[in-house]
Amino acid sequence: MTNQVRIVEVGPRDGLQNEKMNVPTGVKIELINRLTACGHSAIEVTSFVSPKWVPQLSDAAEVFSGFTPKSGVRYPVLVPNLVGYERARAAGATEVAVFTAASEAFSEKNTNATIAQTLERFQPIFERAKADKIAVRGYVSCVLGCPYQGEIAIDDVARIARTLHLMGCYEVSLGDTIGVGTPNKARALMLAVAQVMPASAIAGHFHDTYGQALANVMASLEVGVRVFDSSIAGLGGCPYAKGATGNLATEDLVYLVNGMGMDCGLELGELAQVGAWISHKLGRENQSRAGRAQFAKL
Ligand code: HMG
Numbered sequence: 001m002t003n004q005v006r007i008v009e010v011g012p013r014d015g016l017q018n019e020k021m022n023v024p025t026g027v028k029i030e031l032i033n034r035l036t037a038c039g040h041s042a043i044e045v046t047s048f049v050s051p052k053w054v055p056q057l058s059d060a061a062e063v064f065s066g067f068t069p070k071s072g073v074r075y076p077v078l079v080p081n082l083v084g085y086e087r088a089r090a091a092g093a094t095e096v097a098v099f100t101a102a103s104e105a106f107s108e109k110n111t112n113a114t115i116a117q118t119l120e121r122f123q124p125i126f127e128r129a130k131a132d133k134i135a136v137r138g139y140v141s142c143v144l145g146c147p148y149q150g151e152i153a154i155d156d157v158a159r160i161a162r163t164l165h166l167m168g169c170y171e172v173s174l175g176d177t178i179g180v181g182t183p184n185k186a187r188a189l190m191l192a193v194a195q196v197m198p199a200s201a202i203a204g205h206f207h208d209t210y211g212q213a214l215a216n217v218m219a220s221l222e223v224g225v226r227v228f229d230s231s232i233a234g235l236g237g238c239p240y241a242k243g244a245t246g247n248l249a250t251e252d253l254v255y256l257v258n259g260m261g262m263d264c265g266l267e268l269g270e271l272a273q274v275g276a277w278i279s280h281k282l283g284r285e286n287q288s289r290a291g292r293a294q295f296a297k298l
């Protein structure tokens with residue numbers, strides 16, 4: 001199994017979509033530039049969803065045209081439907097991410113659609129993306145539990161992940177949206193999904209609400225998953241999942257990966273500075289323990 005771990009930084013999107021304060025567009029742009037300078041290979045920069053649903057990211061087009069892209073870095077944006085895809089393309093996006101859920105209740109709350117309806121909405125996106133040579137990433141939410149429905153069947157997650165992969169997602173990110181998963185469950189989930197699609201196309205997206213995200217990463221690494229989403233300073237949450245806190249902090253993930261002798265192309269030092277900077281800008285405590293520890297030494 002490869003020692004390479006790929007980290008997808010989702011702070012500017014998953015992190016900032018949930019901020020109560022109005023984050024200035026300039027701060028969002030500076031965050032993306034600073035994350036790029038840290039050496040990230042993929043940064044999810046914003047989302048072209050309905051501004052009525054997520055007003056925090058209504059400046060998506062300005063953000064997208066404002067940052068300085070680095071050659072070789074992927075900058076995906078979230079899109080829920082063809083309108084979002086067209087807005088993303090008009091802004092210059094070259095990679096999009098579609099999102100659905102393993103829970104019908106969450107799908108309705110988050111997108112006002114059943115799971116089947118979300119997949120139908122994606123069909124024209126895949127067609128257009130193929131013609132436009134645009135890469136499409138996919139998300140399945142609530143893979144280890146749902147705030148409305150409770151337990152989620154592993155088979156449902158596997159079926160939906162496989163469907164997204166077959167439809168054209170080069171990678172499917174499995175989201176523990178409310179961070180309730182524990183390692184045995186995460187391992188079983190990853191093993192089940194790896195039965196129906198290549199393990200190399202699976203990513204783990206663990207929110208850290210119950211402090212289990214790193215443990216769930218370890219369980220996923222053990223069974224061959226090598227791509228993880230994380231968020232600088234542990235920013236994040238989902239406006240449609242009450243009480244869910246941020247993603248696994250990128251700094252904590254990088255400390256784990258490097259400490260295990262694996263390679264993710266990132267160093268804690270610079271990330272810790274960015275984590276401290278954005279936490280200060282947002283007026284919130286840095287949620288990354290590794291980030292705080294490192295920053296205290298500077
Ligand atoms: P709807 O209200 O059912 O849709 O929302 P609609 O088609 O009736 O549209 C309503 C209005 O929005 C219309 O405008 C549309 O034109 C407009 P009006 O006629 O009222 O003036 N509209 C749009 N405007 C801009 N961009 C668009 C767009 N689409 C419609 N793309 C919809 C359906 C899916 C649009 C809505 O529910 C939505 O935007 N939901 C997004 C919610 C969201 O962003 N949640 C957070 C991201 S998911 C997440 O965080 C989980 C993840 O991190 C993984 C994990 O942790 O599990 C990915």
Ligand code: MG
Pocket residue numbers: 014175177205207237238247
């Ligand atoms: Mg998320």
